[in-house]
Structure formats: structure tokens, C-alpha cells
Amino acid sequence: MPHIYNFAVGNPDPGSFPAQELAQAAARIIPTMVENLVTYPGNRGWLPLRQIAAERFKKNNGIDLDVDNIALTSGSMQAINLCLQNFVQPGAGDTVIAEEYSYSGTLTAFRRFGVKVVGVDVDDQGMNMDDLEAKMAQQAAMGVTPKFIYCIASNQNPTGTMMPEERRHKLVEIARRYSVPVLDDDCYADLIFEGTAPPSLYSLDPENVVYIGSFSKVLGPGTRLGYFTAKPETLESCLTWKIDGGNSNLAAAIAAEYFKDHLWDHIGEVNGIVKEKLDLIEQHLDANKDVFPYHSHPKGGLFIWVKLPDDVDTTKLPDAALAQNVRYGTGKAFHSGNDDIQWLRLAYGYASLDDIRQGVPALANAVRQLQGIAVAPGR
């Protein structure tokens, strides 16, 4: 099998994965855990990991979360699933609001529940508030109250944009005015390469916002460690759907034991590595402007959103790219309406620097081939 240049999935950097430290943490903590492994974790899960979630939130937002009001989940996806179960009736044709371009996993879940997704324009500062206002008014005029607004305000997936503070205030104000709750998917909160993120949506209106976080992006999604919080009645209501006996104490305790000494060091290390990858991928995208006329300018996160020329058949590009050993995320997968669009998403956290150096030009060649442009071997 040839080596694949894999820009398809939002995985973190493998090189900085703390395997030895995690193994040591496991060897330390497991022998102390008999009572907590032979009993059920409860529906909020391992307390020390909830404490670390609160510590992260405090550092990023300056606000103390009540750890009794945080519940661990199987990644952030389970939190999104529980919110869907809580707010939406499967198959009833409920309406939700999301960025026009949003996380493919969430969009797939929305479709599974049969919800109608109203996509709001996304510009280089994330969800556009004028368009949100317009879409909310349209829905109200039709007598529809959307079940929630789903938003990835920081390091948006797939566009990599960061919503400024003013827009965040506006968003929670609009949501409150229409009595529509907000799901604040803040999975990428710690992956910040420049400056700091504005306050999370949750911190601006804890009564009306559900906050969703994850350790997947700073440790690894194979651990399945996410969490969420909301006002107690909302959290409790969502948790009535958490019919899984709770989250693994084994996985949570190992991560907590590792993070209690290494959280900020590890995040700092990861950010340094991933920023280098971002800089390199931008450089290679810019070197191929004929086929990548525009890309977003992330200041954090794992994703860059890349415009394709209008004459490229995006339905043929995945195969053409794979012939060049490149995988990427199609625009369609991230489009709220499931349309083919002239965009693609590159995830740059997992790929090596060499993958970027070779994979981006290879992807550019695949685009050129579809355009009918002769490509010199080895270009």
C-alpha cells in the first residue's frame, strides 16, 4: 500500500502523543481504583476529569464551573447526540439552525434525527449575525421555533474561523430574544496559536447555552473523552437520555491522572507543533494559487477551508486525489444542505510536515488534472 497523505480527519498530531506518560499514569492510577472499577461511574463520570474540564474552562473564560454540573461523554459527539435526543423529536421534521458550513459528524447526526437544518452564512469571522437575524425572522414568520442554534464559535470546523466577541454577544442576544437555546461546540478551544479566544458563548449566557467540550483534540479521539454542561435543569434533562451506564472510569481516570501534571504543558507543546503544520500548509496552498484561489486564515484549530476553481468537478476530485494518494474532506460533507460546493477541508493536525510538503502539491495536481491541464511528472 502506498503512503497516504491524510488530510481527511480532525485527528491530533501523533508525534506529540504522550504514550509513555499515559502508560505511567495508568500504572499509577489503576491499582487505586478497585472500588471505582467494580461499580458504575454514575451519569456525570469521573470527578477528577470533570475538575480538569473546569480548570480548562476557568483558564479560557475566567469563570468557575460547578463540577457537579459537568457530565463526561463519549467525545463531544455523545453530548451533541444527547442534546438532539433532548431537544428534538426524531423524524418529526424539527428545525435547527447551524452555520452553513459545519462539522460533518454533527450534520450526519442531524440527518439521522430527520431535522431540517437552516444554514446561516459563514464569513471570515464565523457565523454572520445579519444572516442569523434574517433566518430567525424567516422561521418566526413561518411560525417555526427552531429547537436550537448549533455553533462552533472558536476555530470553526470546517472553516477555521474565530468569531469575535461582539458577534458572540449578538448571537446569544438573538437566541434569547427568540427563546431558542444555543449549543456551543467548543471542542477546539485550547488549540489557539495567536492571542486568546473571546469568551465562549456559554460564558455569555449560561442560562440559555449548552457548553460542549472535548479532550479529543488535545489528547486523542481514540480515548473518547468529552463533556458538557448547561443550567442544571437542562443538563439533567439531557442526561435522562444518557442510557449507557456512564462513561468509562478506566479511560477517564488515566487521562485525568496524566493531565493533572501535564495539561498546560501538553497543550502548549501541541499548539507549537500544529501551528508549524498550519504555516506550512498555508505556504503550500499559496504556492498553488491557480487551483487554490482562496483559503481561510485560521488562528487555531485543526482545519483550513480551501476554495476550488469553479470549473472543477468536485464529485470527481476525491478519486482523482486518491490516485495521488491524498485524502481530504469534501465540501459537501460539511455543507448544511449536503450540496456539492467548490470548497474542501484540509485537516492539518495529523499529517506530518513531509505529508504536507508532498501532499498539498499532489492534491493541486489532482485538481489540475480535472481541469484538463497537463501535469509534469514530479511537479
Next chain:
Amino acid sequence: MPHIYNFAVGNPDPGSFPAQELAQAAARIIPTMVENLVTYPGNRGWLPLRQIAAERFKKNNGIDLDVDNIALTSGSMQAINLCLQNFVQPGAGDTVIAEEYSYSGTLTAFRRFGVKVVGVDVDDQGMNMDDLEAKMAQQAAMGVTPKFIYCIASNQNPTGTMMPEERRHKLVEIARRYSVPVLDDDCYADLIFEGTAPPSLYSLDPENVVYIGSFSKVLGPGTRLGYFTAKPETLESCLTWKIDGGNSNLAAAIAAEYFKDHLWDHIGEVNGIVKEKLDLIEQHLDANKDVFPYHSHPKGGLFIWVKLPDDVDTTKLPDAALAQNVRYGTGKAFHSGNDDIQWLRLAYGYASLDDIRQGVPALANAVRQLQGIAVAPGR
């Protein structure tokens, strides 16, 4: 805080929990897992643990399962949840069939989905087939097709009964005749103290039965490691609702690494210990026949089902028992109709031998107090 004699929850024996071996397994396996921790587990989960699930099934049923057709879940409860999402419309008033006395966690999930539970009589050989036949005919006469039959055939929870092979054949025959699928909750399959269990319901009709298993009862529910299998179309359909990014590779890999060398030894050790507890609890129940006129006679599992005198107010017994430092499972929690009944469930896996020696007489005294019988101190 006083020491509590805890017979309330189906936890395994803490004394035989292999904490050191599990810690060693973690220290061995984690350093090899970088790739599998920085990527998503997929919706079937860690292959080596699925292989161990297949090994268990082969030993117990003589049949090879296709590991590609087994999916790991967060305990057996997530599998039950996925089946509910697949087969039932929440709030639509769908009907399901279950033993009249069944697992409280499943019954709670049934209620969350708003299903109507038709309870089938349970005798000392588990679900009664004459009554199942009658109830199915009743439903058919009303034009109702139940969404599934949920059955715990081996070491039934809460009654501790073992359904004989003949009944199992009958059950799958009835289910097929009415075109109703079966959920075969086989969580307690390995906890067998006498003889062997008859073939699982799944092995008798893999086309129409969903098989649900767990490592919780032989290792510990704090690990959250269950699994399920079904014919490929059914499994795939259930997994479209598995919106959680997959099960933790971290927890699954540690358990698999431990079990690959220790599965049968550990199960043998656990069974020896738990059988001793069962023998002791039966002895103490029999020594208090005035208040425990009848109990079931489990040949495996973690539960014994105990009859109370008719004149005892079961709504007052939990508090009276707690005043004696005893916790147990109320009959009501396990009643498909949520009725107060003159039964209680004692879980004997977690309690120590001393807990049993002191706790069962203490519970007996609590019953006597409710009957207005003077109890000598220290009796």
C-alpha cells in the same frame, strides 16, 4: 458513616478485581497504541476485545461469531439504548414484551422512550412460554405488533432463574411466528456455578435475535465494556444511532490485553468466590424463613429474588432497612408495571461474606420491625 451492607447493585466482587494485572496490561499496551488513540475507534471498536467477545461466545455456544459483525458498546446498556432507538419511536406509545420482573435499568430506559411494557409471567424457569403465547395473541388480537421481546434467559435479573433449552426454542419460535425480533440480554452468561447454560437465544435464531453481552459482570461496570451482535442489516441499522464517535480504545485495549491471557482463569476465580457468597446468602435467608418465606435458587449470576410476607409495607422497607445499614433492590424497581410487589432483590456479588452474615439478619430485623414484631438487640 456506618458501614453499609450493600446488596443494591449488580457489581462484581471487589476482592478478585485484577487491579495489578490490569495496570500491567495498561503499561504494556498503551505505548503501542499511538495510532489508535489519536484516531477515532470506528463504530465497532477495538478489534482484540471483539475477538475476546467472540471467544466467549464460542465457548458458551459452540458457534463462531464474525468479529466484523460485533460492535462494542458502553456496557450492555448502550446496546439496549441503540436497540430502543432502532426499533421504537420515542413517545409514540409503542409496545414491547419483557419478563414481568426485569432489569431496572432496562425498564427505566423503556419508560424514557414511552413504550408500553407487556410483562410476561416469570416462574422458576424464567419467562413462561404459555403466558408469552397468550400475551402475543392478545396483542395480535388488538392489532398490535410488539417492537421486540426483551429477555434475560440466563441468570435472569432479578430472579436469578435459568431458562431451560426447550423454552428457548419455544421463545424464538413464537417470536418468529409473530415476526417480532428478540433482544437476548446475555450479560450474566459466564457467571455459571452449576453445569452450563443452554444455548443463547441468539444462537438458536441469529436472523431474528439481537445478542447483547458485557464484560461488566466479570470485570467491572466502571470499565463500561459491553457489546452486541445481530444480523448485519440489523446491526448496521442500530449503529446508525451510535452517535458517539465509537467506544474508547483506551479502556477496551487495556481490558483486551488483560483478558487475552486471563479470561478463563479470571472467570473461574470469580465464579468460585461468587458461588460461596450465594451459598452463604441462601443459608442466611433460610435461617430467617419467617420474613423470607421463599427465595429463588440461582445457579449463576449475581442476584437472588426474595419473597416478603404479605403484611409488610414494601414502601416503608427501604428506610427501615437503611436504619439497619442495609441497601437492597426493591421489587418495584424490577416490576415491568412499576408496581409495589412483595419481593426484593439481593445482589450478592459485591457484598463481603461478613456483609452477608450480618446484613441479611439485619434486613430480616427491619422486616420484623415493620411487622410490629419486637426484635431483640443484636439478633
